[in-house]
Amino acid sequence: MTKKLLFLLDTDPAPSVFDTVVGYDGGADRVVGYGGVTAENAGPLVDGTIFTRGPKEKQYTAIFVGGSSMIAGEAVFAAVKKRFFANFRVSVMLDSNGSNTTAAAGVALLAKAKPLKGKTAVVLAGTGPVGMRAAAMLHSEGAEVAITSRSKQRAEAAAKAIKDRFGFAPVPLETRDNAARAAAIKDADAVFAAGAIGAPLLSEKDWQDSPKIELMADCNAQPPLGIAGIEATDKAKERHGKIVIGALGLGGLKLKLHRACIGQLFESSDQLLDAENIYAQAKSLA
Numbered sequence: 239m240t241k242k243l244l245f246l247l248d249t250d251p252a253p254s255v256f257d258t259v260v261g262y263d264g265g266a267d268r269v270v271g272y273g274g275v276t277a278e279n280a281g282p283l284v285d286g287t288i289f290t291r292g293p294k295e296k297q298y299t300a301i302f303v304g305g306s307s308m309i310a311g312e313a314v315f316a317a318v319k320k321r322f323f324a325n326f327r328v329s330v331m332l333d334s335n336g337s338n339t340t341a342a343a344g345v346a347l348l349a350k351a352k353p354l355k356g357k358t359a360v361v362l363a364g365t366g367p368v369g370m371r372a373a374a375m376l377h378s379e380g381a382e383v384a385i386t387s388r389s390k391q392r393a394e395a396a397a398k399a400i401k402d403r404f405g406f407a408p409v410p411l412e413t414r415d416n417a418a419r420a421a422a423i424k425d426a427d428a429v430f431a432a433g434a435i436g437a438p439l440l441s442e443k444d445w446q447d448s449p450k451i452e453l454m455a456d457c458n459a460q461p462p463l464g465i466a467g468i469e470a471t472d473k474a475k476e477r478h479g480k481i482v483i484g485a486l487g488l489g490g491l492k493l494k495l496h497r498a499c500i501g502q503l504f505e506s507s508d509q510l511l512d513a514e515n516i517y518a519q520a521k522s523l524a
């Protein structure tokens with residue numbers, strides 16, 4: 239039986255342990271990680287995947303692009319695709335820092351709880367990989383989207399990168415502290431917290447009395463949580479009259495989705511998994 243080989247091309251110096259474990263749990267027989275991958279040095283790694291197996295076995299070789307920078311991940315994903323020609327290609331998934339799978343799980347659960355069309359959504363700390371993808375997925379549901387950052391410059395840079403990839407730019411907002419983030423969500427219907435692990439973004443009093451907010455999700459599972467007053471295990475739980483989802487509440491779907499996508503990579507050699515098809519799959523699993 240031909241072995242299922244998954245090559246992790248990680249833009250960080252060390253390939254992700256998380257992505258390695260989920261690679262195995264998703265069905266790979268062997269996961270091989272490369273760190274420090276860039277658009278410039280990815281070519282020979284890609285060549286090794288496309289020139290080594292015949293047409294019938296090629297589907298058992300796949301590439302996963304990861305790392306902590308969405309922009310660097312997108313560049314490697316583009317370089318990998320560019321290296322392919324004719325039938326010399328393998329399936330590839332882009333999921334820098336769990337960007338697509340985590341955002342897809344969170345947004346799909348919010349959209350399942352209540353329609354987002356015509357609603358206003360704010361992605362707190364939306365400059366990281368998860369927040370940037372969440373902004374795009376919220377937009378795809380018909381929401382008006384803003385992203386916040388502690389720096390105006392970083393918010394604008396992320397909004398531009400989102401526009402370059404998805405053709406729409408979220409409103410970039412500078413929010414230096416909890417008070418500024420509380421002001422940013424005052425008129426929001428939905429709040430998606432995508433701050434770094436262990437970074438608190440809102441206190442409970444910043445949102446509990448809001449007459450407007452209907453939906454909230456927080457991705458950060460490590461205390462202090464991103465949004466105080468939401469338990470990590472909450473999954474479409476009602477708190478203060480709002481439907482809330484915590485990091486572990488969405489994490490189950492994220493892992494199920496991530497594993498399903500890995501399994502899908504080995505079904506044929508022509509799959510390109512990124513935000514749109516990963517989000518569609520999240521909706522079918524939510």
Ligand SMILES: NC(=O)c1ccc[n+]([C@@H]2O[C@H](COP(=O)([O-])OP(=O)(O)OC[C@H]3O[C@@H](n4cnc5c(N)ncnc54)[C@H](OP(=O)(O)O)[C@@H]3O)[C@@H](O)[C@H]2O)c1
Binds near residue numbers: 386388389488
């Ligand atoms: N639940 C799950 O299954 C799951 C899976 C994967 C990831 N995650 C979580 O998803 C979250 C987002 O992941 P990511 O990789 O996109 O995050 P990230 O890139 O590490 O951070 C996102 C943003 O957080 C902001 N930030 C950093 N330190 C902060 C601080 N002290 N106070 C306020 N803001 C701060 C930064 O924005 P500015 O500098 O622009 O302000 C940064 O761009 C993380 O908490 C991660 O652990 C959850």
